[in-house]
Amino acid sequence: TQLLEQSPQFLSIQEGENLTVYCNSSSVFSSLQWYRQEPGEGPVLLVTVVTGGEVKKLKRLTFQFGDARKDSSLHITAAQPGDTGLYLCAGARLTGGGNKLTFGTGTQLKVEL
Amino acid sequence: DAGITQSPRHKVTETGTPVTLRCHQTENHRYMYWYRQDPGHGLRLIHYSYGVKDTDKGEVSDGYSVSRSKTEDFLLTLESATSSQTSVYFCAISADRVSPLHFGNGTRLTVT
Numbered sequence: 546t547q548l549l550e551q552s553p554q555f556l557s558i559q560e561g562e563n564l565t566v567y568c569n570s571s572s573v574f575s576s577l578q579w580y581r582q583e584p585g586e587g588p589v590l591l592v593t594v595v596t597g598g599e600v601k602k603l604k605r606l607t608f609q610f611g612d613a614r615k616d617s618s619l620h621i622t623a624a625q626p627g628d629t630g631l632y633l634c635a636g637a638r639l640t641g642g643g644n645k646l647t648f649g650t651g652t653q654l655k656v657e658l
Numbered sequence: 659d660a661g662i663t664q665s666p667r668h669k670v671t672e673t674g675t676p677v678t679l680r681c682h683q684t685e686n687h688r689y690m691y692w693y694r695q696d697p698g699h700g701l702r703l704i705h706y707s708y709g710v711k712d713t714d715k716g717e718v719s720d721g722y723s724v725s726r727s728k729t730e731d732f733l734l735t736l737e738s739a740t741s742s743q744t745s746v747y748f749c750a751i752s753a754d755r756v757s758p759l760h761f762g763n764g765t766r767l768t769v770t
Contacts, residue, residue: 549700578758587662587748587761588701633700639755645716646759648693648700 548572549636551649558624559657566619566652568634575639577610577617578646582631624656661685662762664749670768677736679765681749683729689752690732691759692716692724694745701748707732708755739769 549570558564568577576595580588592601594610594617601608605628607620617634631653635646661684671677681690691706693716703716705724713724721743723735736743746766750759 586763587750589761590758593758635701645703645706646701648702650698650700 549634549647549649551632551634551652553652554650555653555655557655557657560625561623562656564621564624564654566621566632566634566654567616568618568649569616570636570647571615572636572647573614574636574647575614576637577614578635578637579608579617579619580633580635582633582651588631588633621654624654626656626658629654629656662749662751662760664747664762664765666765667763668766670770671739672770673740674738677739677767677769679734679747679749679767681732681734681762683732683751685751685753685760686729687751687753688729689755690726691750691752692722692732692734693748693750693761694718695748695764696745704734704747739767741769743767744769 552567576593578593579591581591582588592608594608597612597614599610605622609618631651633651634649638645663682665680689708692704693701695701702718704718704722705716707713707726710726725733746764748764749762752759
């Protein structure tokens, strides 16, 4: 089983602070996806990064894929309470049977006023 | 929710009983997946399907079986539920083998 380690597991910050979540593996993935999950709901895709070194921005969220396609980071600038949720990274391995994802264990983020 | 409905949303059952969870999609997507989510383990793939009657095992398939007789429906069966199968189960779909997954809202299963 290919492992994806996320850190930190839990993060509680004040509104306006910046934060970075890390997703690391010893395996190479064809792409890496970031999801956000809210209580009682399924994960929702935020972004997919495909190329080593790629950086994508989604408003205040910046995603980076490592040069070797083994790791990724999510940086949030000026966090807001609406950013609260469980953030999951997932490494994709393309097989004949579909887009098989290996998920990290998640980072639970709480942003307080 | 990309047209994905999971049923039931909550279920409590006793050890040793059979349980079937249903995933229904209205997107006509070819690929469907069943994951379980547990604290400390994240989401783990149980089984997936790449077409009608075409299924394969994921990393935690023991104790589970699946069936897909129609494009829109993917069933997950626990033949004889055990307490270790208490979890939240998510169905996901994707249009093709490279597209990202869209998830349903999950089924919370408790085996007592």
